[in-house]
Amino acid sequence: MHIVVCLKQVIDPEITPKYFKIDPETNRPDKSDTDLVLDSFAENALELAIQLRDKIPGATVTALCLGDDESEEVLRRALAFTANAVVRVWDEEWENLDGQAVGHILAQTIKSLGGVQLVLTGYQASDIEEGLVGPVMAEELGIPCVTLVSDLEVEENSAKATVEVEGGYAVVSVPSPAVFTIISSETNVPRLPKVKDIRLARSKPIVLLESEDLNLDHERCQPGVKLERAYVLKKEVACEVLPGNDGAELASELADRLFALKVI
Amino acid sequence: MSRILVFANQQGTGLSSGAKEALAFGSRLASSTGGEVRSVTFGPFAEAGAKEAIASGASIAYTISNPLLTEYDVELFVNSIQTVFQQSGADILILSFDKMGKDLVGRLATRNCASAITEVVDFHTSNDKPTWIRPIYGDKAYGEYTTTRSKVVVGIRQKSQELAVIDEKAVGEIIPIDYSPSEEMIVTKLVVKIQSALSDIRLEDASIIVSGGRGVGGPEGFNDLQTLAKLLGGTLGASRAACDAGWVPSNLQVGQTGAVVAPDLYIAVGISGASQHLAGITNAKTVVAINTDPEAPIYKRANIGVVADYKTVIPALTEKLKKVLV
Numbered sequence: 001m002h003i004v005v006c007l008k009q010v011i012d013p014e015i016t017p018k019y020f021k022i023d024p025e026t027n028r029p030d031k032s033d034t035d036l037v038l039d040s041f042a043e044n045a046l047e048l049a050i051q052l053r054d055k056i057p058g059a060t061v062t063a064l065c066l067g068d069d070e071s072e073e074v075l076r077r078a079l080a081f082t083a084n085a086v087v088r089v090w091d092e093e094w095e096n097l098d099g100q101a102v103g104h105i106l107a108q109t110i111k112s113l114g115g116v117q118l119v120l121t122g123y124q125a126s127d128i129e130e131g132l133v134g135p136v137m138a139e140e141l142g143i144p145c146v147t148l149v150s151d152l153e154v155e156e157n158s159a160k161a162t163v164e165v166e167g168g169y170a171v172v173s174v175p176s177p178a179v180f181t182i183i184s185s186e187t188n189v190p191r192l193p194k195v196k197d198i199r200l201a202r203s204k205p206i207v208l209l210e211s212e213d214l215n216l217d218h219e220r221c222q223p224g225v226k227l228e229r230a231y232v233l234k235k236e237v238a239c240e241v242l243p244g245n246d247g248a249e250l251a252s253e254l255a256d257r258l259f260a261l262k263v264i
Numbered sequence: 265m266s267r268i269l270v271f272a273n274q275q276g277t278g279l280s281s282g283a284k285e286a287l288a289f290g291s292r293l294a295s296s297t298g299g300e301v302r303s304v305t306f307g308p309f310a311e312a313g314a315k316e317a318i319a320s321g322a323s324i325a326y327t328i329s330n331p332l333l334t335e336y337d338v339e340l341f342v343n344s345i346q347t348v349f350q351q352s353g354a355d356i357l358i359l360s361f362d363k364m365g366k367d368l369v370g371r372l373a374t375r376n377c378a379s380a381i382t383e384v385v386d387f388h389t390s391n392d393k394p395t396w397i398r399p400i401y402g403d404k405a406y407g408e409y410t411t412t413r414s415k416v417v418v419g420i421r422q423k424s425q426e427l428a429v430i431d432e433k434a435v436g437e438i439i440p441i442d443y444s445p446s447e448e449m450i451v452t453k454l455v456v457k458i459q460s461a462l463s464d465i466r467l468e469d470a471s472i473i474v475s476g477g478r479g480v481g482g483p484e485g486f487n488d489l490q491t492l493a494k495l496l497g498g499t500l501g502a503s504r505a506a507c508d509a510g511w512v513p514s515n516l517q518v519g520q521t522g523a524v525v526a527p528d529l530y531i532a533v534g535i536s537g538a539s540q541h542l543a544g545i546t547n548a549k550t551v552v553a554i555n556t557d558p559e560a561p562i563y564k565r566a567n568i569g570v571v572a573d574y575k576t577v578i579p580a581l582t583e584k585l586k587k588v589l590v
């Protein structure tokens with residue numbers, strides 16, 4: 001069984017707001033103060049992919065990333081998680097792709113890799129959060145897509161997915177191959193890779209595919225949206241810090257304030 | 265001039281809250297581009313939905329009353345919306361980017377070679393052409409986007425719109441569409457559905473929320489927060505860190521990827537105030553933060569700050585309130 005997981009490199013979503021700036025020239029975040037990391041839901045998807053592989057004899061995991069050479073870091077991370085193979089796709093012309101174009105290119109890449117049973121993505125990338133790549137790939141590949149999946153159980157020709165629904169959870173069954181967009185849950189918390197695996201990851205090969213290696217539709221590689229302007233909004237509220245020397249005093253002060261505001 | 269089609273999904277016989285927002289957004293867009301809004305509703309109660317859509321600003325309301333469309337199924341809905349989108353000749357398709365919208369927007373855009381733009385909260389227009397506005401980078405910034413294709417599928421962020429004024433006297437035409445999706449299209453089968461009985465009040469509807477984060481330190485601390493929440497007639501919430509740690513169930517998560525809440529009082533305990541968390545409490549009226557770190561970003565959003573270890577404050581607060589409230 002072949003499991004493909006799609007990994008995006010993003011600027012650290014947990015950056016302290018005070019250090020977050022947008023460069024008005026490029027409309028992109030100022031990278032000087034930030035780290036690049038593996039997208040957080042994609043990391044949950046990677047963890048799930050590895051867990052599934054380890055349960056299924058003979059299964060393999062391929063991690064895919066569309067990105068420049070800097071983004072090889074996320075593939076090294078996938079190798080440290082013990083992914084079996086990693087593939088990077090890139091072309092200089094792909095600076096300003098949107099989720100739809102990425103979905104097309106990744107779908108064509110998956111076709112070029114041969115058969116696949118499960119395709120896992122994060123549900124929304126932690127930078128622009130388009131939430132498009134998974135469903136777009138499914139449409140391109142002509143296979144089902146289940147979104148907001150927190151867990152998966154794989155069977156011979158189908159998979160059972162635990163999904164978030166209004167007011168609770170549901171388990172649904174779909175025939176495979178299928179695409180699943182993954183959310184975080186207590187069962188897919190990313191592992192801490194072993195030191196040995198991190199070391200081994202450094203020397204493993206990263207396959208590079210370029211646009212001519214894939215059967216791409218030029219139209220579909222053009223972004224459908226164009227970012228005209230990006231800006232940081234400062235939304236600061238004046239905070240009244242309550243006086244008090246200990247918990248009891250503060251609690252009493254807080255209770256009084258809440259009554260005065262008539263919120264309780 | 266633009267022709268706008270809104271997917272007006274129902275919850276029972278009434279329109280869903282997402283549909284109401286999508287219609288409000290569509291109507292606003294129509295009045296600034298000089299276009300018109302049409303809607304589409306499905307299932308045995310489609311006509312009731314169509315009437316409500318007309319009262320919310322649609323001039324033509326399409327219906328597909330096929331009983332197969334009573335329960336949501338992604339394939340049936342994609343195909344049915346697609347049929348109406350084509351027949352209506354609309355160039356802008358608007359859906360709520362709710363749990364269903366997350367399934368539908370990308371697929372419908374791809375099927376129509378349309379642009380797709382999600383999590384939209386607002387727009388402005390020049391020469392009747394919309395520029396779409398949406399938060400980016402975990403709500404740390406905003407981006408303004410134009411689209412490059414002749415059609416666009418738009419996903420509206422949940423809880424971002426003021427609802428349209430209902431005008432019962434509004435007139436509009438209901439047009440039934442003759443389309444029968446077939447049962448063979450269904451590929452996703454429901455195995456079980458588990459309604460979570462863990463919280464008595466839906467976070468979205470709560471007027472008081474006591475929310476805990478990593479700073480609470482473990483599941484035991486949440487018992488104290490639960491006691492306080494109960495006492496106040498409110499409900500328990502949490503940050504993603506607390507949910508991921510398994511201290512509380514993940515349906516208690518507040519934020520960009522959790523519930524978007526709008527309580528009168530939000531008490532954030534041991535929560536640092538990451539932008540993704542704050543995205544869920546934009547519409548909270550009074551925010552109280554209890555945090556040991558005076559530099560925590562939550563104090564930039566909180567109206568009242570208590571810089572202290574919550575373990576010393578919460579029990580004392582609960583005791584004091586008990587005397588007055590019970």
Ligand SMILES: Cc1cc2nc3c(=O)[nH]c(=O)nc-3n(C[C@H](O)[C@H](O)[C@H](O)COP(=O)(O)OP(=O)(O)OC[C@H]3O[C@@H](n4cnc5c(N)ncnc54)[C@H](O)[C@@H]3O)c2cc1C
Nearest residue numbers: 126477478479503504505519520521522534535536556574
């Ligand atoms: C794509 C994406 C989506 C996300 N979506 C969400 C979301 O929907 N909701 C969400 O919440 N997060 C979300 N996050 C995570 C978010 O970025 C933060 O990591 C998370 O909110 C941090 O949770 P926290 O504040 O509980 O923990 P921390 O940031 O670790 O903060 C803990 C706080 O507790 C304080 N503290 C410690 N001990 C005590 C004590 N004894 N008393 C009082 N205070 C104490 C500390 O000073 C600290 O400020 C998302 C992240 C990504 C990348």
Ligand SMILES: Nc1ncnc2c1ncn2[C@@H]1O[C@H](COP(=O)(O)O)[C@@H](O)[C@H]1O
Nearest residue numbers: 006007066121122124125130131132133
């Ligand atoms: N450039 C990329 N390379 C590989 N995977 C990607 C890329 N962009 C997005 N993805 C995947 O698609 C998911 C959703 O991204 P998005 O649709 O951009 O919000 C991410 O969590 C990744 O799993």
